[in-house]
Amino acid sequence: MKKLVVLTGAGISAESGISTFRDAGGLWEQHRIEDVATPEAWARNPELVLRFYNQRRKQLQEVQPNPGHRALVELEKQFEVHIITQNVDDLHERAGSSRVLHLHGELLKVRSERYEDLVYEWPGDLQLGERCARGFQLRPHIVWFGEAVPMLLPAAELAAEADLFLIVGTSLQVYPAAGLMSYARRNIPMFYVDPNPQLNWELRQMPQLRVVAEPAGTGLPKLAAEWLQQKPEG
16 A cells, blocks of 8 residues: 655634634734744743634534545555644544654643653643643644644655655745655655645655645645546555
């Protein structure tokens, strides 16, 4: 069974109704990124940061996976599908995808401010004063701007093992995620599904690139139907 590695970005979640900051001039639900999604913001005003992420958890409970998410699940019938997502929501999991690597953290988890390995499931609100087992404040389990990306190495290893590489709903502007396809072998089929595709340097080096200039909700089901009609290989 061929290994299909999928990199998904904010576009696929936006189709389910989740806000994206790049579509709002650098704002996320009326907040500047610098005020809610950086270590400096957390140090300066943790109450605002917690309130922002509590609101995002509530929003997540009000939305559902869309046809793009479900198409990726369908592809598991014929491919070993590994999803690397820049999104912090759980829509891939709720749709039924079985292998999801969250590059930038998970909204429904929190972790110790001091001990990064102390991670907890946390579907509700998080408040100041709620602490980990070792007595330190809990914070969102999110990779903020300016922080290291711990899951980058496992993601790069997946990309290097891909037989096919699929990019969905991302502007490819946020590094290091935007450079992951450079770890893939140059001769493999590469696909890019996005209504406004941005061909960065890494993509322009791929000789077998196919662009589907559509939203994930329509482009992915079409692509999945096409692939599933073909005879499985290897």
